[in-house]
Amino acid sequence: MAKVKIGVIGAGSIAWSSTLIRDISLTKGLWGSTVTLMDINRERLEITYNFARRYSSEIGADLKFEKTLNMLDAIRDADFVINTALAGGHNYYEKMRAISEKHGYYRGINSVEWNMVSDYHTIWGYYQFKLMREVAEAVEDVSPTAYLILLANPVFEGTTLLSRVTRANVIGLCHGHLGYQTIAETLGLNPSDVSAECIGFNHVIWLTKFTCKGEDAYPLLDEWIAKSSEKYWVRWRKRQKGPFDIQMSPAAVDMYRRYGLFPVGDTVRGGTWKYHWNLKTKKMWFGPTGGPDSEIGWRIYLEGHERQMSRITEALYDSKTPLSNILPPKMSQESVVPIIDSIANDGEGLYQVNILNKGVIDGIPDDVAVEVPAKVDGKGVHRVYVSSLPKSIMKYVLYPRMLRMEWALEAFLEGGRDLLFDWLISDPRTRSIRQIEETINDLLSLPENKEMAEHFN
Amino acid sequence: MAKVKIGVIGAGSIAWSSTLIRDISLTKGLWGSTVTLMDINRERLEITYNFARRYSSEIGADLKFEKTLNMLDAIRDADFVINTALAGGHNYYEKMRAISEKHGYYRGINSVEWNMVSDYHTIWGYYQFKLMREVAEAVEDVSPTAYLILLANPVFEGTTLLSRVTRANVIGLCHGHLGYQTIAETLGLNPSDVSAECIGFNHVIWLTKFTCKGEDAYPLLDEWIAKSSEKYWVRWRKRQKGPFDIQMSPAAVDMYRRYGLFPVGDTVRGGTWKYHWNLKTKKMWFGPTGGPDSEIGWRIYLEGHERQMSRITEALYDSKTPLSNILPPKMSQESVVPIIDSIANDGEGLYQVNILNKGVIDGIPDDVAVEVPAKVDGKGVHRVYVSSLPKSIMKYVLYPRMLRMEWALEAFLEGGRDLLFDWLISDPRTRSIRQIEETINDLLSLPENKEMAEHFN
Numbered sequence: 001m002a003k004v005k006i007g008v009i010g011a012g013s014i015a016w017s018s019t020l021i022r023d024i025s026l027t028k029g030l031w032g033s034t035v036t037l038m039d040i041n042r043e044r045l046e047i048t049y050n051f052a053r054r055y056s057s058e059i060g061a062d063l064k065f066e067k068t069l070n071m072l073d074a075i076r077d078a079d080f081v082i083n084t085a086l087a088g089g090h091n092y093y094e095k096m097r098a099i100s101e102k103h104g105y106y107r108g109i110n111s112v113e114w115n116m117v118s119d120y121h122t123i124w125g126y127y128q129f130k131l132m133r134e135v136a137e138a139v140e141d142v143s144p145t146a147y148l149i150l151l152a153n154p155v156f157e158g159t160t161l162l163s164r165v166t167r168a169n170v171i172g173l174c175h176g177h178l179g180y181q182t183i184a185e186t187l188g189l190n191p192s193d194v195s196a197e198c199i200g201f202n203h204v205i206w207l208t209k210f211t212c213k214g215e216d217a218y219p220l221l222d223e224w225i226a227k228s229s230e231k232y233w234v235r236w237r238k239r240q241k242g243p244f245d246i247q248m249s250p251a252a253v254d255m256y257r258r259y260g261l262f263p264v265g266d267t268v269r270g271g272t273w274k275y276h277w278n279l280k281t282k283k284m285w286f287g288p289t290g291g292p293d294s295e296i297g298w299r300i301y302l303e304g305h306e307r308q309m310s311r312i313t314e315a316l317y318d319s320k321t322p323l324s325n326i327l328p329p330k331m332s333q334e335s336v337v338p339i340i341d342s343i344a345n346d347g348e349g350l351y352q353v354n355i356l357n358k359g360v361i362d363g364i365p366d367d368v369a370v371e372v373p374a375k376v377d378g379k380g381v382h383r384v385y386v387s388s389l390p391k392s393i394m395k396y397v398l399y400p401r402m403l404r405m406e407w408a409l410e411a412f413l414e415g416g417r418d419l420l421f422d423w424l425i426s427d428p429r430t431r432s433i434r435q436i437e438e439t440i441n442d443l444l445s446l447p448e449n450k451e452m453a454e455h456f457n
Numbered sequence: 458m459a460k461v462k463i464g465v466i467g468a469g470s471i472a473w474s475s476t477l478i479r480d481i482s483l484t485k486g487l488w489g490s491t492v493t494l495m496d497i498n499r500e501r502l503e504i505t506y507n508f509a510r511r512y513s514s515e516i517g518a519d520l521k522f523e524k525t526l527n528m529l530d531a532i533r534d535a536d537f538v539i540n541t542a543l544a545g546g547h548n549y550y551e552k553m554r555a556i557s558e559k560h561g562y563y564r565g566i567n568s569v570e571w572n573m574v575s576d577y578h579t580i581w582g583y584y585q586f587k588l589m590r591e592v593a594e595a596v597e598d599v600s601p602t603a604y605l606i607l608l609a610n611p612v613f614e615g616t617t618l619l620s621r622v623t624r625a626n627v628i629g630l631c632h633g634h635l636g637y638q639t640i641a642e643t644l645g646l647n648p649s650d651v652s653a654e655c656i657g658f659n660h661v662i663w664l665t666k667f668t669c670k671g672e673d674a675y676p677l678l679d680e681w682i683a684k685s686s687e688k689y690w691v692r693w694r695k696r697q698k699g700p701f702d703i704q705m706s707p708a709a710v711d712m713y714r715r716y717g718l719f720p721v722g723d724t725v726r727g728g729t730w731k732y733h734w735n736l737k738t739k740k741m742w743f744g745p746t747g748g749p750d751s752e753i754g755w756r757i758y759l760e761g762h763e764r765q766m767s768r769i770t771e772a773l774y775d776s777k778t779p780l781s782n783i784l785p786p787k788m789s790q791e792s793v794v795p796i797i798d799s800i801a802n803d804g805e806g807l808y809q810v811n812i813l814n815k816g817v818i819d820g821i822p823d824d825v826a827v828e829v830p831a832k833v834d835g836k837g838v839h840r841v842y843v844s845s846l847p848k849s850i851m852k853y854v855l856y857p858r859m860l861r862m863e864w865a866l867e868a869f870l871e872g873g874r875d876l877l878f879d880w881l882i883s884d885p886r887t888r889s890i891r892q893i894e895e896t897i898n899d900l901l902s903l904p905e906n907k908e909m910a911e912h913f914n
Contacts, residue, residue, distance in 0.1 A: 113882075113883055258875050272879060272882045272883060273882050273883075273887075273890075274878070274882050274890065277889070277890055281890065363822075365820075391867070392867075395860070395863045395864065395867055396864070396867075396879055399856075399860055399863070400860060400883070403852070403856055403857060403860065406852045406856070407852065407853070410848070410849075410852055410853075418715050421731070422729060422731075422853055425729045425730050425731050425885065426570055426729060426730075426857070426883075426885060427885060428882065428883060428884060428885050428886075428887045429885075430730075430885045431888075432734070433730075433731065433734055433738065
């Protein structure tokens with residue numbers, strides 16, 4: 001049992017932190033460790049801290065929890081630093097979305113080909129990138145041997161940025177690849193019989209291998225599409241299980257037909273404007289909610305998020321009912337704690353991670369973060385051999401997405417109004433040069449964007 | 458003196474062929490050679506053939522000219538095959554432009570970021586690519602050791618395509634880099650004192666080195682911009698010397714300011730929609746003609762082209778006036794004949810060529826054609842060391858341009874309606890998915906596009 005220190009930046013988001021705390025509490029290999037919870041919001045931090053103490057004690061986990069408003073306290077002497085913070089919070093980005101929409105940019109200027117996810121902030125992610133870099137630089141300074149685990153989005157841009165501009169040992173994580181289990185279940189397969197390889201960039205991963213008991217399961221998927229998909233969609237259109245129920249949507253099947261491999265998890269939320277042109281289009285491809293990134297789906301998501309926070313907060317006021325009634329003591333499928341366990345206790349495991357490519361995926365530059373399976377043990381992360389991606393995915397998906405990543409990072413690193421202009425001048429929602437200028441002006445006039453406005457001046 | 462055979466595909470374009478014939482006639486190193494003129498248009502071929510015989514005999518050049526309607530006759534036993542053919546001719550592409558414009562695609566669906574040149578046919582270049590490949594495959598078959606000199610546009614796409622899919626020894630040529638001489642002249646420098654390195658992709662080349670008598674001349678350019686450009690533009694707006702007089706336009710200076718290096722030659726015709734949104738925008742950046750690629754400038758160009766053809770044709774009917782009155786016996790600045798001379802007579806020279814990158818420009822894949830200076834001698838083309846390009850040009854110019862090249866080649870090689878759809882769904886002129894469908898339908902319904910429609914079905 002390794003006793004480590006885990007610093008959690010942005011721990012105030014109880015919806016997420018509660019899962020982390022549960023998983024750590026259930027992982028005996030990490031008992032004896034210290035978890036330092038950090039947030040800039042004192043009230044929310046307090047909630048997480050109280051939750052952590054009570055939950056772990058209910059479980060009987062031997063863990064020490066600390067709370068701090070000071071980022072450096074969470075990072076100093078840490079073996080692992082988890083960054084899950086969203087600079088500015090959801091409301092701030094919703095304001096920018098509203099301004100964008102006023103000027104004709106449906107779902108915001110940030111939503112572009114292969115990045116339609118509503119809280120994957122790239123071109124307008126100035127503060128988010130700044131915070132990510134601050135955390136990474138602090139790790140570099142005070143805990144240079146720590147692993148920096150990036151859970152905060154945008155994981156693709158963030159992992160690439162931090163790996164390029166700092167020496168922090170960055171691992172980006174996302175649970176989207178678990179979508180393969182939904183594929184398996186829909187085909188009537190037992191997920192535990194199924195093995196999948198999903199590779200690409202975060203939120204743009206493709207099912208390069210899909211086997212059931214060692215046999216290729218793609219033919220079963222083809223058969224399902226040919227024989228069962230239409231019937232499935234009729235039922236699904238009546239009873240979509242919430243906006244995230246899109247793994248087997250017409251959008252996913254159309255992407256498979258077009259690009260040659262099945263898209264997994266958040267990948268289905270992406271695509272070109274073909275799938276996203278307006279709410280009507282979104283409903284056609286993503287069901288009655290229009291998927292998680294329509295105005296309908298996103299409201300449902302944000303409200304659900306709020307409800308989950310309230311539910312846990314209320315539970316904390318009720319000292320009689322065990323918290324494990326709210327959050328049963330069962331490991332989530334998030335990989336962050338198992339990865340920490342694998343590293344801390346040198347127990348080899350295969351995990352889906354985001355790391356610099358360095359030759360793993362053919363045709364992608366070495367200094368771009370890819371999402372791939374990798375071996376993790378006490379010595380860290382080890383790249384493993386993965387499949388090649390077909391040229392349809394390279395040329396029509398990964399290269400365009402990579403370009404937008406480069407533009408987003410350049411905008412953050414270099415600043416200047418031109419970089420916002422060049423982002424918008426190639427946007428299919430742009431109708432005139434005046435529209436671009438007015439959109440930029442209005443976004444940068446937001447009181448919260450004072451510093452950002454100087455950066456892009 | 459090497460006696461070689463030079464096959465000229467598409468020799469019926471007398472405006473271009475007359476320059477070629479003049480240069481060959483004036484190059485004694487190639488006397489004794491055979492020039493086989495080929496075109497599918499018998500009448501136009503006759504004109505070129507008659508011009509060639511009479512012009513070379515006026516000069517007293519020892520050359521043998523042949524004419525043929527059969528491509529293979531021009532290629533068989535050739536040492537050099539020059540491809541200058543435009544499949545379909547200008548009128549065909551003007552029809553596609555008109556259809557595009559009816560649907561809201563100003564200047565045609567082919568005009569996109571960094572490729573606004575009106576006869577640089579990419580996404581709708583099906584027949585042009587097909588012809589290019591036919592020529593290259595014939596070279597591969599019957600004259601595998603010949604050099605295939607590609608003068609036909611799109612040189613960037615064409616050189617990349619042919620180098621990838623055939624074993625023909627391809628050299629793409631364009632005179633655009635000579636724009637550096639205009640820069641020099643505007644600064645009051647003697648072009649012969651000036652040395653320039655221009656690199657990138659064809660039509661997207663940047664002034665990486667600019668010296669006068671060995672000294673960096675960029676400071677002179679900066680000084681001109683600071684002190685003289687405004688005055689220059691006032692005069693230029695009153696008396697623009699035709700639509701191609703844009704090397705020192707506000708567009709060029711703005712691109713320099715934005716991307717960090719001065720754009721050379723046809724590069725200035727490119728850029729994002731910032732410079733091309735509509736005629737008003739084009740006039741602002743490219744002067745009263747709107748540059749060569751506005752509706753005004755392009756009409757002037759096509760009419761001038763027609764006039765030049767008529768002028769030479771008429772001169773041929775007048776047997777008393779020497780042709781050299783029309784076309785004085787002085788070498789043009791086109792490099793095609795000097796390059797043939799360098800190879801045929803093993804006389805080393807440095808030329809601007811388009812060849813597969815193979816490591817010449819950092820950050821560009823090996824199998825993409827770049828435009829760079831290279832040494833040419835009896836053994837062929839030898840890559841030389843060139844500068845690196847700044848990341849602003851890599852990320853905002855070359856990568857986006859490369860993506861469109863890949864999409865254009867994929868559309869030609871793979872076919873399928875999706876590839877046209879995906880081209881248009883990321884076009885800032887697209888207003889709706891219906892607009893895309895209708896544009897594709899109308900373009901493919903053109904009688905000339907019967908075969909192309911099957912390809913994209």
